[in-house]
Amino acid sequence: MPKGMTELRHKYLRHHKKFPHVWCSGCGNGIVLGALIRAIERLKLKKDDIVLASGIGCSGRMPTYVDFNTVHTTHGRALTFATGIKLAKPSLNVIAVMGDGDATAIGGNHFIHAARRNLDLTAIIINNQIYGMTGGQASPTTPYGANSTTSSFSNIEHAFSIAELAVAAGASFVARGTVYHAAQLDKLIEKGIRKNGFSVVEIMSNCHVQFGRRNNMGDPVTMLNWFKEHAISKVNGSSIPPDSLDDNFTIGILADVDKPDYIAEYQKIRQMAKGK
């Protein structure tokens, strides 16, 4: 069973080396990191067997702080590096953490193809609905009508529904959670890592500094309350994506299907190539 958070912190964080971190106080990224650590503790994985890859952005800094094999790659490309790592050493548990811009703008193509290919990777996408690191520009998940530094009047584009996109692209496991629902988040990440095949966990997170401030939610508590009030648990049937500031959205598991993953399929190719 998970130990106290202080013990876990000492077990998993590079505490001597890399603190204080770069995130603003109250940032949801810390809650995601906590959930990831608790999930890994529950799975009893060895630190040597875990790879945490990221792209670029505030989310991209997460690997710096944890004592795994960590790679901070190029913007949007975390899944491409993760693909090479996993194929080269399938015994590794490879997790990619990405921002919404990272995963669905510049890395959008890699994201849908990784889902289609169904390699056994876990993609954690921190959806703060904004480009955090570069100063609050609109991202592909900024809701219609929201304000950002590049949509000063109103965002006229429509948001990508990340989890729904992953389902359509063929991911084996897809879930959405929020940083308010932290206990559920531990479990969703745990299930994602456990799943043999491509898993996606989309996490609605607060960037009160770059997103909230421009949209009447300038502090973490207001934003967490917004998640609390608008997130509804998935029952059956269709899900509602978080693409509007006014409407509710669904959290929970959106897809969980069993199919052979890429490595199992490739083993067959090796046999065929050898004429067996």
Add this chain to the structure above:
Amino acid sequence: MVPELNGKKLLLQGNEAMVEGAIAAGCRFYAGYPITPASEISERMSYRLPQVDGTFIQMEDEISSLGAVIGASLAGVKSMTATSGPGFSLMQENLGYACMTEVPCVIVNVMRGGPSTGLPTSPAQGDVMQARWGTHGDHPIIVLSVASVSECFSIIVTAFNLSEKYRVPVIVLSDEVVAHSRETFTIPPADSIEVVDRIAPNVPPEWYKPYEDNSRGVPTMSSMGDGYRHHVTGLVHDADGFPTDKPEDIEAFTKRQFKKITNGFFEIQITKKFNLEDAEIVVIAYGSVARSARHAVAMARAQGIKAGLIQLVTIFPFPKNTVVNVMRQCKAVLVPEMNMGQISREVKRVNPGTTEVFKYNRIDGQLITPQEIFEEIQKI
């Protein structure tokens, strides 16, 4: 049954010989995206790698191809990709990442006419400077070139060896002529091929500094999962691998990157020399043009003209010493290229005196023939 190819005489295309060279060098991972005139490399990899327990994957583009190659190399598997101009342009971002993080990998660019979609099925040598300076920022890199099917095999082995030894991406420039020419070629016995591997750390994991300087300037390299957990980032980093903004760390990092290559000049800068002893007119060429130049030099010699050839196998770091020594002795230099004159600029840059440098350039999608080079020699 997997056929045993070592020692076998085969009729191979340049592109196919590259695959065999890569496998002989220990390459067990390939990621690529189809593009003429490089596609045969992907095609042959897709059936050869699974035969030797390697992995081939067709990615969604060239950006992801190089990302996957770097990832596989970080996990300890020798890796490569191959492309042509448009794909090589897309690779520049992750090429810089490989330089910054010192991840060994081999990138083949089978050059075609450019820019943009250019001339997909015609030879050219327009990507020489892109290979050197295509990714942003100061960075060291090794660029090799191939002139024949047998070199497609042997130079790929060299590319992997240098990449592993110096922890630097190595680019191999081929061109459409070399790539698609078929020649008989005997694959050497495996034990006659020298294969170099990166040096793994031998200190306890808690002492390991992934980017620590040493006499060679090349840090030891662990593979993911072997117990040496550390951080890899494209940000400028310190010896521990973590981002730094300390001016002294930044300068030391960049200088070491250059030092490690400069230290190895003697073995990195490969040239082939033909008839140089008494040569008055020296041709400097690379790729398929070097092959034409060899014939042209023989034709000139038959006419009593004292001609010679330096074939640049290594293009960058530019083999300055060899070129300068030859220029000190000859009267004129001719640099034939299938571009507007990219290496002739380098030759002029290193010219130690008053040796005349002549250019001969074709940019019409046609290869340069021995006859043309011979005629240029005669004009001089």
